[in-house]
Amino acid sequence: xxxxxxxxxxxxxxxxxxxxxxxxxxxxxxxxxxxxxxxxxxxxxxxxxxxxxxxxxxxxxxxxxxxxxxxxxxx
Ligand SMILES: [Zn+2]
Numbered sequence: 001x002x003x004x005x006x007x008x009x010x011x012x013x014x015x016x017x018x019x020x021x022x023x024x025x026x027x028x029x030x031x032x033x034x035x036x037x038x039x040x041x042x043x044x045x046x047x048x049x050x051x052x053x054x055x056x057x058x059x060x061x062x063x064x065x066x067x068x069x070x071x072x073x074x075x
């Protein structure tokens with residue numbers, strides 16, 4: 001039995017190079033913490049990953065932009 005094949009993968013488009021990445025939910029996401037990090041398979045950009053419940057897809061954002069955006073929101 002290979003459980004890896006049973007894990008659903010969700011589509012996420014890289015905002016930098018436009019490559020479609022297929023991403024599994026992280027353990028944190030399964031537990032309800034909807035945020036993750038990863039590298040684009042195309043350009044290796046460090047990305048923030050967020051699951052979009054409505055579209056059933058992963059939203060990808062350049063990690064630095066994400067940090068900037070979230071720190072601005074807190075001010
Ligand atoms: Zn990319």
